[in-house]
Amino acid sequence: MKPNTGFVSLAQEIQFYILRLLPYRDILRCTSVCKALRQTYVSSSELQYIVELGGQCLIPVSNTDLDNHTSVSERLQHLRDKAHAWFRVDILSSKTISLPKLPYDVLRFIADGHLCSWDEEEDTASINSILPKPSQQTIERNWLPGTLCTVPNSEKLCVLMDPAQNLIAVVYTIDDETLFISLRALDDNSPHPQAAGPTLFVSKLSGHENNTYSGNVKLKVMGKHIALQCVFSNYRTRQLQIWDWQHSTSPYSVFSDEHPHGIDFCFLGNDRMLVVVDNLKLYSIEDTSQTPKLLASFVLPVLMGSVSCLLPVDGIPYSSQSQMQVQQTTYTSDPKHQLLCITTASRITSSIIYIISTRIFFDLTEMAVATPIPWKCWGPSNTRVFQHPCLGCEVHLSGNRVLLLCPVHDPYSKCKSRRKLLFNGKCKLHIMDFSPLGVANRQGLGRVVRKPSTLNVADPQCARDGYEECLTTFLPYVEVVLDREFRPGYLEKWWIDKDRIYLLSCLDKLDVIDVQNNS
Numbered sequence: 061m062k063p064n065t066g067f068v069s070l071a072q073e074i075q076f077y078i079l080r081l082l083p084y085r086d087i088l089r090c091t092s093v094c095k096a097l098r099q100t101y102v103s104s105s106e107l108q109y110i111v112e113l114g115g116q117c118l119i120p121v122s123n124t125d126l127d128n129h130t131s132v133s134e135r136l137q138h139l140r141d142k143a144h145a146w147f148r149v150d151i152l153s154s155k156t157i158s159l160p161k162l163p164y165d166v167l168r169f170i171a172d173g174h175l176c177s178w179d180e181e182e183d184t185a186s187i188n189s190i191l192p193k194p195s196q197q198t199i200e201r202n203w204l205p206g207t208l209c210t211v212p213n214s215e216k217l218c219v220l221m222d223p224a225q226n227l228i229a230v231v232y233t234i235d236d237e238t239l240f241i242s243l244r245a246l247d248d249n250s251p252h253p254q255a256a257g258p259t260l261f262v263s264k265l266s267g268h269e270n271n272t273y274s275g276n277v278k279l280k281v282m283g284k285h286i287a288l289q290c291v292f293s294n295y296r297t298r299q300l301q302i303w304d305w306q307h308s309t310s311p312y313s314v315f316s317d318e319h320p321h322g323i324d325f326c327f328l329g330n331d332r333m334l335v336v337v338d339n340l341k342l343y344s345i346e347d348t349s350q351t352p353k354l355l356a357s358f359v360l361p362v363l364m365g366s367v368s369c370l371l372p373v374d375g376i377p378y379s380s381q382s383q384m385q386v387q388q389t390t391y392t393s394d395p396k397h398q399l400l401c402i403t404t405a406s407r408i409t410s411s412i413i414y415i416i417s418t419r420i421f422f423d424l425t426e427m428a429v430a431t432p433i434p435w436k437c438w439g440p441s442n443t444r445v446f447q448h449p450c451l452g453c454e455v456h457l458s459g460n461r462v463l464l465l466c467p468v469h470d471p472y473s474k475c476k477s478r479r480k481l482l483f484n485g486k487c488k489l490h491i492m493d494f495s496p497l498g499v500a501n502r503q504g505l506g507r508v509v510r511k512p513s514t515l516n517v518a519d520p521q522c523a524r525d526g527y528e529e530c531l532t533t534f535l536p537y538v539e540v541v542l543d544r545e546f547r548p549g550y551l552e553k554w555w556i557d558k559d560r561i562y563l564l565s566c567l568d569k570l571d572v573i574d575v576q577n578n579s
Contacts (some may be wrong), residue, residue, distance in 0.1 A: 068096045073503035075100050079107055084114025105133040110461040112139050115497030117397035119459050121390055135390055140501060145575050146461065146491060147505040150543040154189060154571040155220065170555040170562050172223040174199060175570065180216065183208060187221055187246060190562070199223055207249070209242050218279045227252055231277050238262070239290060241279070257309040262288065263302060271488060276358050278545075281305075284346060285523070289325060296314055298323060300335065304348040314349045323401075324369035328421055329395035336369045336402060339432055342421050356424055357432040361439070361531060362404060362412060362517050363484050370401040370457060373416075391458045393558070396422045399463070399494055401455045411448040412517060413455055415462060417492065417535060444494075444535040445515050455557045460495040463538075468545060486545040487555065488560075498538040506540040 067075065067360060072220050079087055079100065088111060091101045113120060116139070134216050159175075162168075167178045173196060178185045183194045183205040189198035209232045217239070218231040230242040239262035243255040252256050276291040284306045291298050299309040317323070317337065325335045331346035332355070339359050343352035395418065402414040449467065456463045468486045495500075499508055499520055512534035553564040563571040 064085070069093060072100055073102075076104050076107065079104075081109060084111045087111055091213070105131075109136045109139070111390055112136060112497065116143055116495050116517070117394050119394045120389040121392050128560075130390075139391070142576055143497070143501040144503055144505075145540070146493060147502045147540055149491065149540070149542060149573060149575055151489070151544045151561070151573055154563070154573045157570040157572065159564075159568045159570055164552075167219075168553060168564065169220055170557065173557070173560075174221075174223050176221045178219040183216065185221075186220055187223070190570070193576075194261065197223075199226070200308065201249075203249075209237065211240075211242075220279045220281060221246060222281050225254075225281070225283075226279065228357065229279060229281065229286065231279055237279075238264070239288070241286070241288065241303075252473075254306050256305060256307050260286065260303050260305060260309050260311075262290070263311055263314055266579050278324065280325070280327065283330045284348075285326070285330070285333075287325060288334070289323070300325060300347065301331070302352070313345070313352050316568065324367050325395060326369045326371040326400070328371065328418060329402075332421065334369070334400070336367055339536070340402075342424075354429055356421075356429055358420070358438055359432045360402075361416075361435045368401075370403075370455060371398065376386045398458070399457050399460055399462065401457055403453060403455060411446055411450060412515075413446040413464075415444045415446070415492075415535065415537075417442045417494065428517060439516045439531075440512075440533050442535060443533045444537060445514055445517075445531050445533045447517070455555070456554060458556045458558055460492075460498075461556060462492040462494070463554060463561065464490050465489050465546070465554065466553065486547055487551075488545055489542045491540045491556075492537045493540075494535060494537045494559045498535075502538050506534070506538045508538050510534070510536045533556050 066080075070078075070249075075097070077091060087101065087107060089096045096363070101111075120141075159254065160178065162177065162431035167180070172191070173192065174187050174189050176185070176187045185203040185208055187199050187201050189196070189200060192198045192224070208219065209230050211232065211234065212233055214229055214232040215236075216232050218281050221227070222228040222229075226246045228244050228246045230244075231239060232242065233239050240487075241262070243252050243258060245248065245252050280287050284304050285302060286305045287296060287300060287302045298317055298321040300315040301308070302313045303311050315335065323335070323337045325333060327333055327345075328342075331344060331476065333343045333345050333352065335341045339396045340359045341357050343354045345352050399417045400414075400416040400418050402416065404412045404414075420438050446464075448464075454465070465487050468487075468488055493506075495501075502508070514530050514532045514533050516530050521535050528549070550565055551563055552566050553562075555562040559574065559576060561573040561575065563573075564570070
């Protein structure tokens with residue numbers, strides 16, 4: 061008999077040292093090679109922790125205090141328990157907060173555990189922490205009329221609040237021909253200590269010096285990047301400008317396009333931006349001294365009426381300030397392995413929802429920029445497409461989870477229209493987990509969806525030459541339907557983050573479900 065040679069003949073400590081350097085998928089592949097490697101994996105909490113992090117699309121965060129006081133096995137168990145808790149959410153066990161009565165058109169949104177609001181008509185705003193945890197940094201502030209922007213005769217067009225960076229950004233105009241962005245500290249309205257200046261200046265496109273802005277603007281922030289999309293009064297010409305707001309008050313890039321449909325954009329981590337027009341155009345913004353470089357263009361099979369692009373940013377450390385927010389955890393979402401949601405609305409097909417894994421935007425070949433990548437080459441395996449009976453339906457994401465309000469189907473109802481069911485019947489919230497280890501962590505709960513699904517998207521208003529009327533996609537996920545029915549119009553807004561679900565009702569009450577503690 062020949063003596064044992066090769067990798068399995070090494071001491072278990074050496075095997076462990078080598079295995080821990082591998083990606084989590086390769087570690088799992090090694091465990092299926094032989095019983096010896098399987099035993100090495102089973103006996104190592106650290107290897108299992110690496111696999112659990114990767115399988116939940118998380119990356120480790122350095123935390124000296126927790127690393128010294130919490131064992132790897134305890135962190136592993138906590139990670140598994142937290143993932144499993146999302147499959148047994150008790151939506152009936154929530155804490156309710158009564159909110160002041162506000163007009164229906166007041167903008168309300170959740171950001172980093174805070175409820176933010178902006179009343180454009182009254183020129184007021186507020187930010188309040190929501191049932192803060194002992195370790196959470198909180199901001200409590202109200203803006204009276206005239207205090208959001210102190211420039212005389214200014215008209216506010218958009219307000220953005222980012223508690224993780226203690227930043228409030230206000231887009232304003234004085235004469236409808238020039239836009240500015242005011243940058244202040246959220247907690248005391250002082251000049252932001254990291255900003256290059258108190259005001260960002262918006263450049264006017266050549267040839268449009270005499271055109272006015274329509275007031276239709278979108279403002280988004282990711283770390284040091286701020287991007288503003290604005291539309292001219294002809295409602296066809298759109299421009300997108302990007303700033304490195306910590307180093308310059310002038311934009312380092314200006315995009316412009318004439319397009320009859322709505323467009324949107326989002327940041328993919330700190331170094332990439334996705335612009336959604338007819339196709340998905342991916343740019344590198346890593347070097348702010350250079351014009352953004354087009355990396356790839358991904359063909360979408362359906363033209364849009366209006367479009368919304370949503371990417372979760374909760375839990376992503378992107379500055380020294382946000383690092384303070386994650387000191388109590390040892391992991392955070394991996395921006396290369398999250399979900400992107402694109403919703404499109406047309407006059408016939410209601411809403412089409414694309415749930416896309418962001419991994420496709422980081423695994424590129426050098427030839428990707430040469431020609432648009434056809435849908436069949438990237439879409440089906442990296443996407444799951446849904447059709448929703450509501451125009452402009454809201455979808456909310458956190459990491460690899462989706463929260464969606466769907467109509468309840470009554471098998472005895474004579475109504476065959478999903479759209480009529482949504483508005484005339486009751487609805488339930490659905491949680492979908494797209495993480496690779498979602499099936500393992502569910503422990504028998506929820507519904508596993510692996511089979512391909514086919515959606516008929518035929519619509520004369522959005523048909524494109526050369527495309528089929530049906531889309532087949534098969535990105536796997538696990539679905540849980542929460543056990544509470546809502547009557548039509550009861551829920552005004554709903555959100556999800558890494559720990560909680562928030563439900564804002566028409567009665568001005570905010571239900572907060574702490575998933576880890578109430579499941």
